[in-house]
Amino acid sequence: MKNQGNPYIPHTATIVDTWYETGGERCIKTFKVVFDDPAVRESWSHRPGQCAMIGVLGVGESMISISSSPTEEGYLRFSVMKAGKVTTALHQLEAGDKMTVRGPYGNSFPVEEWKGKKILTIGGGIGQAPLRPIVEYVKANMKDYAGLTMIYGARTSGDLCFKNEFAEAAKCEGVCCHLSIDVAEEGWPHYVGFVPSLLMEVSPSPENTIAITCGPPIMIRFVLENLKKLNFADEQIYTTLENRMKCGIGKCGRCNAGHLYVCKDGPVFSYAQLKNVPEAFA
Amino acid sequence: MTEKPKVGVYVCHCGINIAATVDVEAVTEYAKGLPNVVIARNYAYMCSDPGQLLIKEDIKEKGLNRVVVASCSPRMHEPTFRKALQEAGLNPYFLEMANIREQCSWVHEDREAATEKAKQLVAAAVSKARLLEPLTSREVDAEPSALVIGAGIAGIQAALDIADAGFKVYLVEKSPSVGGRMAQLDKTFPTLDCSACILTPKMVDAANHPNIELFTYSEVEEVSGYIGNFEVKVRKKARYVDVSKCTGCGACAKECRLAGRIPNEFDEGLGKRGAIYLPFPQAVPAKYTIDPEKCLFLTRGKCGKGPKCVEACPAGAIDFEQEDEIVSFRVGAILVATGFDVFDPTKKPEYGYADYPNVITGLEMERLVSASGPTGGNIVIHNGEEEIVPKDIAFIQCVGSRDKSVGNEYCSRVCCMYTAKQAHLVKDKIPDARVRVYYMDVRAFGKGFEEFYDRVRREGIRYVRGNPSEIFRRGNKLVIKVEDTLTATPLEDEVDLVVLAVGLEPRRDARKIIELLRLSQSPDRFFLEAHPKLRPVDTATDGVYLAGCCQGPKDIPDTVAQAKGAAASALIPLARGKVAIDAQVAEVNEATCRGCGFCVSICPYSAIELVTVNRMGHMVEVARVNEALCKGCGSCSAGCLSDSIQPRSFRDRQILPQIAALGGTR
Amino acid sequence: MSEQFEPNIVAFLCNWCSYAGADLAGTSRIQYPANIKVIRVMCSGRVNPLFVVNALQQGADGVLISGCHPGDCHYMEGNFYARRRLKLLKELLEYIGVDPRRFNMSWVSASEGHKWKEVVEKAVEDARAAGPFNQFRRRQIGW
């Protein structure tokens, strides 16, 4: 079914695989989906950092970052935390079930601009999902970048997403992984503490580096502070914003942080853009 | 983790009970098209082993996580299917039933309409099933004791059984003595045992049992709590006699100014007593009681120069200062054995009970033939002119039983046999008496009954099939007008004594017990058992059991059997020491609760309280449910303006989809 | 009228009295119209009056609520609350012009299988007389 140029009409996609990243009340489930319409499969393209409106007919839609990189072909990946009505309905879906997808929406990480630079990702909890495409993209194009460092933490080891992928990534040349959990657990070989502290521990050099952070607002606030301490310039720091959205295409009005429409002007912003937007971190 | 609901729908034929009226195939096919339904089947008897096996296998093989059984009432088989789910490893609360038998196939004739309705009921059940939540029932300690209300043979037997099993029993009897109706009887049918001889030892046992605390002349005043944890308050009425001092010598009764002037209830008013009295010689406890409604001193404040009983009592036991005493205790189970009242024959004025002293009830006859009765066992009656030994005696059966005109459609089950027994006794005591029994049908279904009936007839007692239409007086005789329906001959029978075989009725004060224990009545107004076949001693209130005639008319062996059954049931929570608390209790969403306290006001069980919590730095009050006290009625939730308190399994979000399904908008 | 209108009636019955009474009607094979569809709740006190509004909105032509007789409530007081709340709702519905025959409330005990039949027959007759209630139906999914 073509959307007839109507941006509100979603494509249907079939879930080919799902698994839980984390457990608990606000668990995170990853979906691998494939568009039903071959023409859509053919024409779809997205850039790392973009989002899509995914949903269930009869329930609604939710803006979710596309957590697969364009370099992963043939499917899209979404990692969804169960929170509200739509995400709960999504969590009930299994392989073989349908969901709806429209997009891609928003801007993306300026991967072309960043060529030749070292990439540093700093994630917390579900915040790693928007970072995953840049990680995968850089890994797939390692020759174009000067290195990849990943800092990632969650409350407990059970709350860490993409665990296996970190282990795999760490084996790659030029890739460095640092994991943390908030409270000590038996058998945990990595850092114990909050992500901003781990950042100071790792203490990356700002030299030719782009830092991208995503996670809970409180974490972002401290990460930004610490990056400044590490002498990262505003232009070297990127984050993605998330606000309540309905249309995803700049019409419905609610996602703005100051004059920025997160759905269209974002979700990727440099700190230089955001620092004077008082609502950005509200 | 949020599982996708995978619903299995099982439509039961119930033999032809459902299938004859509801097209079960069509319902099954329809169910297959409902959202989240993975499989729908139908089967002859879902509740049978193979039926349950179907469900269990599908749970395992198809990964079902919700089950809808469309069959009989959930009041019937919900526990059965919950157990099946549990056995298959599924949370038992993932079951929803559609009642397509009692509320569909059995009450509708139009197959098409019934089938359509069944479909909608299934759709509603599926829509709710999808949203059911797993619940875990918790266990709380059960108080290892029981309350038995009523110390007739049922109560005594049950109390003895529970006490013998090693548990404390509080046995509460309204009248001054235990014994109940059985103590009033002379002989028992069909064996002709002496009633008192077999009962008295049990009465004494009950009084002396170390595990039984006996409260006579006492009434249960208040019951709260729930199975395993009932709080009971008993009012020990003032006897005005210190039972610890009273030796039962009887000196007081002899001296009472009213001695021999008050009709004795035990003798059905045939005998007389004083204001201080022992109901009957074998009374247990053998302690005297002052009748506060009759005693001159208590009613008028004056009894001659002073109450004579006080003077007479060698033990100084009379105490006019005594007051009612409230005793509280906790029990894990409650057994109701409050017995029956006999039909009031004045409601059938054609029999002249109110007019003629020689028309008496069967129970009065018991006292008349009893050696311990007012006449010492001699059958002497007053015919309005003189005391005589009756020679022409008629028994009329079914007085107040099987009689729609007085509101009793049921058979009282004992009258045929007690009439036969009394006829036999009359014949025994007055060998030349002519005895007729007017009957419509004789029911002699019990062990030895038919044989006894046969024996009585062979003793020369005439059974005349007919329903007397009138009794009137002619000279010093009573005339019974009746048609012998076997020969279609109108008769007029002149007799000296008419014995009305009055039926059994619920206690006139049964209402009190109903309100106290939240019991229901069956159409006959006796207490309603949880299930007429399978749970005959249980009630709708968990932890409350029925024994004896309070549940329906029955003879002594049946009463004793039921008492033993009820005792065994009551012993289950006591012996386990734990009871499961229903998981379907209310739950508060503290994030939205306004702390208005409406639910606190509403809750009949005081199960909700307001507690202070920290909501993002603000100390606010919110409601909190004590799950052990909550019974899951949900009244709180309908009164909550923010829908913050919801009974599990009956939440708004589970009921609204049912409404949509039944409304047709699913 | 060639064909008689068959109203759709949603009923809320308390588990202990009215639902049991309806079950008794079943075991006694007392016949009554199939228009009535029952939702079992534990107590009539559970019936949020807004259920009635919702049922009328979602396709019911009539709503019936039945509980234990006063004093007989399995939960002691639930039916008293139901009585108060539903009286107010009834007043409100009538006031906005909902035909009063669309809403009935009854006390039916566990032993009143016959009364249940009578109540159902009345509710069905009432709703039939009031006719289809389309004006308030949640708007058919349309444009």
Place this chain on the structure above:
Amino acid sequence: MSAMLLPKDKWPEFTGRLAGKNLFAPALQGGIKKFAPVAAGDTVTLDEGNTTVPPKALLFPQTETLFRFAEGEEGMELPAIDEAAVLLGVRPCDARAMAIVDKLFRWDYEDPYYLKRRELATIIGLACSEPCLNCFCTSVGGGPASTEGLDILMVDLGESYLLEGLTDKGQALLDEFKDLLQEAGADALQRKEQLAQEAAAKIKRSVDTAGIPEALPGLWEDPLWQRVSAACLGCGICTYLCPTCHCFDIQDEVEGAAGRRCRMWDSCMYAEYTKHTSGHNPRPTRRERTRNRINHKYSYYVDKFGVIACVGCGRCSNLCPVNIDLIDILRQVKAAP
């Protein structure tokens, strides 16, 4: 493009014929004035004042179906928006609002529903002669005879109406009524100018909006926001009845196996509007929400689309039950340090 005169005695025929073209005109409905369909034979009276509900409700309905779907069916069904309509008696401010909102609905992704309706609608404006108490269109770039957003401007000259075709669509409509219309002379046009000036002079309330868009970012933490929002009830009156407010919610409704996704007006004054599912709300109080409302109109919109998203119709000031007065707020903004 032509300027024509419609003698008032031809008015009933004019509106009668327009009625066949799916005509909407201001009418009292249950005591509330809004644009309502005009049936053949209805008389259309254009009196003073404006409708309570702005005509945006016709182009951007309060609830509209985006598409329908059904369980087990492939694809979605779109509503057919294919009926042309004529809106008669739209005030210049409300028409300007359409022109302003057009920008948003055309921005990057075209909104097919709004734009299709817009395309199918011919807007006949009515110049104001008696501004209402809270009209301040002239403060925000409009005027009593502003033509922006209109296809035809109509001016009441007393004896007749002056009808000016402003767009091809408008002109085409006028052409259909040639038989009723006469060519307007220069005097008529002069009279129109004069009336517009007179009307503008009657405007009682005004505020100098120059510099406000630039000033607002600097007033982010100013105490004025607390002051002006303290009495706010957080209701949707000011936004729902604002001709430029365009925010919406999207919800799915299901009935049986069928369902629809629809959108409906939403208001930035509601707490839910920005509330995350986590419970976190980036605009937690009425202060932030009021600030956003003013900023959105007077700063963000200017930033994005180069125009103030307020046409000075005065509805928000008029209808606020607690006297939160936009004109007063703007004056306070101007006065703030």
Place this chain on the structure above:
Amino acid sequence: MDLNKLRETAAGIVSREDVKYLIGWRRGTFGYRVSPYFIEDAAGVEELIFSPLCISNLATYLTLVERLPVPRGQQPDERKVALLVKGCDSRAVNQLLVEKGINRDRVIVVGLPCPGMVDWKLLAEKYPETEAPVEMRWQGDDFLLVHNGQEIVVPRAEALAEKCRLCRHPNPVISDATVGEPVQPWEPAEDSGVGEIEAKSAPERWAYWEEQFSKCLRCYSCRNVCPLCYCEDCILDRLNPTWVNRAFNFSENTAFHLARAFHLAGRCIECGECERVCPAGIPLGRLNRKLAKTVREEYGFEPGLDAEGEPFQASYRPEDPEEFIL
């Protein structure tokens, strides 16, 4: 009304350290408008007024003000809030106390005996709103309007608000301080609004309310202004379960209004704010007053008269009416 006395009292209250602010009224920015006014210091009392235009019920602000998360390590501001109340408003305070919506220790109630308020919409037809705010005072039983510099006596019957015509409690029923002498309660008028509807046939009533509810804009001003609609998370906003769809149409609008009216049954203190604020002119007072009438006449209950009273819908009497039950 001695405004100086009122301002003096107010100044005394807001000067206290344990008082956050006093909520009163001040002249609006134009016409007949009056604005709720939050006074934090003694200087602010100069603008405080109490006039026949002060119709709004300020009690709603006791619960409307958001409770923001308190940052870790900080204490919430627990200072008292002072509030000016008329008779009807004071009943809202009582009802809030009954349902623990407010804490008695945190409110200072300043009672103002109320001679009756003006419905400015009635006035505006004759004396249009002006750019400058108008002034009004009580003069005897009537009102004195200062309009375009002219003093006009407006007879009471011409401008008295409907809720005031029906008022049974013009004097505050709860207060910590009272300014002004108690007024002599007047005979409440027959509720012709409710009576008119009651007199209609069922289809006529339906037609009436269908027209009314159809024009509802669902702006929620009626709910938000109501001092007794203060759930932080109103069930009518909720999506799971959905009681009322967000879509605007007659069915959903009606469900919304029925739910709102029902939730206020036995709680509504008849301040009339819902009707006053409705931009669509829906006579919501007639809805609420009908239920209030039932509650009063059939149950002998009037909410908001006793802060210690019981909540109507969370209580019962065994002898409650049940003639409607089969």
